[in-house]
Amino acid sequence: MKFVILAALVAVAFGAPQDSYRAPAARSFAADGSFEVVPILRDERAHEDDGRYNFDIESANGIKASESGSPSGPKGTVVSAGEYSFTAPDGTDVVVRYVADENGFQPQSDLLPVAPEFPHPIPQFVLDQIAFAAEEDRRNPRRDSDERSGTFRAPSAGYN
Secondary structure (H helix, E strand, C coil): CHHHHHHHHHHHHHHCCCCCCCCCCCEEECCCCCEEECCEEEEEEEECCCCCEEEEEEECCCCEEEEEEECCCHHHCCEEEEEEEEECCCCCEEEEEEEEECCEEEEECCCCCCCCCCCCCCCHHHHHHHHHHHHHHHHCCCCCEECCCCEECCCCCCCC
16 A cells, blocks of 8 residues: 555656746747847736736837737627737838737738729720620620520530
């Protein structure tokens, strides 16, 4: 019996964590594969019991991120808003502000591409082609259908 208790104590001792977890150091990788350790200047986080949270992080290489959120969306989904910023390799300052809610992730930045405004003007040659096709349809009604009755003939099997 003493042996079983001793074996159990030894198993528990070996199973106990030997060291507490430490987050890996932030690293910045260069194009040649080398890296440098980048210190974290600020890391403030708050998590409330009701699900609200916020964080604010800044590293020595100029990367900043902040976000806050709460479970205020439909069916308790988390709605969050924040921003992140960094300096691009060409020296451009990049700032992205965003909202993430039931409509998805919605970033906003001067550097993001923007779709052309719609409806955009339709070129005249396209309008001419549409008019030509309509006139052709008016002059040559299709023989394989009767649009008024909704009946259609199968296409022919050969070229006639």
